[in-house]
Amino acid sequence: MVKSSFAEASTRLEQALKYVNISDDAIARLQYPKASVSVSIPLRLDDGSLQIFRGYRVRYDDTRGPAKGGVRYHPQVSLEEVESLAFWMTFKCALLNLPFGGGKGGITLHPKSLSKQELERVSRSYIDAIADFIGPDVDILAPDMYTNPTIMGWMMDQYSIIQRSIVPGVVTGKPLSMGGSQGRETATSLGAFYVINTILSKFDQSPQETTVAIQGFGNAGAVIASLLANIGYRVVAVSDSQGGIYAPQGLNIPSIRQYKLAKQRLQGVYCDNSVCNIVEHEIISNADLLSLDVDVLIPAALENQITPDNAHTIQAKYIFELANGPVTSGADEILEKKGISVFPDILVNAGGVTVSYFEWVQNRNGYYWSKDEVTQRLKKRMTQETETTWSIAQEFDISMRIAAYIHALERLGEAMDAKGTRNYYQQ
Numbered sequence: 454m455v456k457s458s459f460a461e462a463s464t465r466l467e468q469a470l471k472y473v474n475i476s477d478d479a480i481a482r483l484q485y486p487k488a489s490v491s492v493s494i495p496l497r498l499d500d501g502s503l504q505i506f507r508g509y510r511v512r513y514d515d516t517r518g519p520a521k522g523g524v525r526y527h528p529q530v531s532l533e534e535v536e537s538l539a540f541w542m543t544f545k546c547a548l549l550n551l552p553f554g555g556g557k558g559g560i561t562l563h564p565k566s567l568s569k570q571e572l573e574r575v576s577r578s579y580i581d582a583i584a585d586f587i588g589p590d591v592d593i594l595a596p597d598m599y600t601n602p603t604i605m606g607w608m609m610d611q612y613s614i615i616q617r618s619i620v621p622g623v624v625t626g627k628p629l630s631m632g633g634s635q636g637r638e639t640a641t642s643l644g645a646f647y648v649i650n651t652i653l654s655k656f657d658q659s660p661q662e663t664t665v666a667i668q669g670f671g672n673a674g675a676v677i678a679s680l681l682a683n684i685g686y687r688v689v690a691v692s693d694s695q696g697g698i699y700a701p702q703g704l705n706i707p708s709i710r711q712y713k714l715a716k717q718r719l720q721g722v723y724c725d726n727s728v729c730n731i732v733e734h735e736i737i738s739n740a741d742l743l744s745l746d747v748d749v750l751i752p753a754a755l756e757n758q759i760t761p762d763n764a765h766t767i768q769a770k771y772i773f774e775l776a777n778g779p780v781t782s783g784a785d786e787i788l789e790k791k792g793i794s795v796f797p798d799i800l801v802n803a804g805g806v807t808v809s810y811f812e813w814v815q816n817r818n819g820y821y822w823s824k825d826e827v828t829q830r831l832k833k834r835m836t837q838e839t840e841t842t843w844s845i846a847q848e849f850d851i852s853m854r855i856a857a858y859i860h861a862l863e864r865l866g867e868a869m870d871a872k873g874t875r876n877y878y879q880q
């Protein structure tokens with residue numbers, strides 16, 4: 454049985470706690486989100502009727518700084534899912550040593566069913582509903598599934614209207630023209646690219662002899678496909694919500710991306726076409742893609758994709774979690790027994806929040822960096838934290854996932870204890 458996403462997150466915490474010496478106070482604080490809001494979001498549809506959506510924002514922990522995390526638009530968004538994602542953000546920010554806590558938000562809706570004007574109205578309506586709960590020093594928003602820079606721009610603008618002043622630091626992942634950072638759009642995948650190269654070089658696995666399958670062809674999946682293909686990795690399969698394509702000799706990633714992009718433009722903010730329409734390939738299902746005999750598997754779509762039900766079918770040697778939570782804890786055990794190494798979401802996809810941090814710093818200073826400067830800083834941080842996590846994994850002979858949680862927990866525990874009052878009661 455697949456555990457709830459919050460139970461999944463807690464399991465990882467419990468596993469890591471065995472190796473970390475942190476206070477009972479810190480452990481107790483990490484059991485529950487600090488604050489959650491659930492709001493109703495009214496939307497006037499183009500036909501004049503009114504529809505109400507459910508929306509959420511969660512601040513899981515803000516000991517190390519303002520909460521930070523994306524906003525997801527998806528029909529499956531629930532408070533429980535948002536809480537789990539905020540929990541993950543807490544660990545991700547600590548792992549990368551960013552001065553942020555963890556937050557997340559979402560609206561339960563099917564964005565592809567809305568027009569561009571309706572999307573703008575619902576995004577502004579969401580900000581109206583949560584404006585008192587967020588802020589550049591409190592809780593900072595960013596893109597996640599089915600949200601993008603355009604939507605972040607609307608959200609920043611709406612918050613600024615409410616505050617009667619321009620507040621670029623409340624939202625990251627904005628368009629460049631509204632205070633976005635160079636390199637933000639591709640940062641998640643570029644960060645993953647540095648992690649993948651750092652790790653595979655330890656196994657003497659060169660790009661030219663490495664085959665890759667990628668589930669999900671959105672912001673994250675399409676960019677990592679290009680980055681890897683550009684330096685010689687053979688990307689043999691990609692998929693989206695409607696299915697996948699497979700070519701053992703390697704896919705032509707630029708032409709697939711061009712196709713998706715062209716159709717997207719025709720369709721407005723969202724593309725409702727599938728990569729399946731590209732020719733010269735074999736059509737496969739998402740289940741087929743996950744079980745392909747490849748060196749590297751990159752889930753870059755949704756959570757809970759590799760579970761105890763299908764873990765035994767996985768043949769890849771290395772799994773890099775570009776999506777949040779694609780491998781369940783039950784699947785972790787099976788994969789470990791099969792000798793498959795899993796590299797965790799909180800490390801692999803942390804490039805996005807790292808450049809979001811850079812964007813927030815630039816917004817506060819009113820001074821903007823070049824793309825090269827952003828890229829160099831991202832590379833340095835991703836490589837450094839990957840190396841430290843690797844050393845912890847080697848030292849305790851544990852998985853990279855547990856090592857990443859240990860590394861983050863040590864930073865979180867230290868910050869919580871520095872704030873704590875327990876010592877007064879012990880005197």
Ligand code: NAD
Pocket residue numbers: 596597598599600641668669670671672673674692693694695739753754755756775776777802803805806
């Ligand atoms: P996106 O909306 O741009 O793309 C999602 C992709 O997944 C689309 O191609 C969609 O068709 C595909 N998809 C949806 N359901 C699927 C299914 N059942 N099987 C296969 N493909 C499916 O979203 P994104 O920004 O690329 O995010 C993808 C994942 O990466 C999410 O888990 C997100 O939390 C994570 N992530 C993204 C960022 C970022 O900056 N974009 C940062 C950190 C983590």
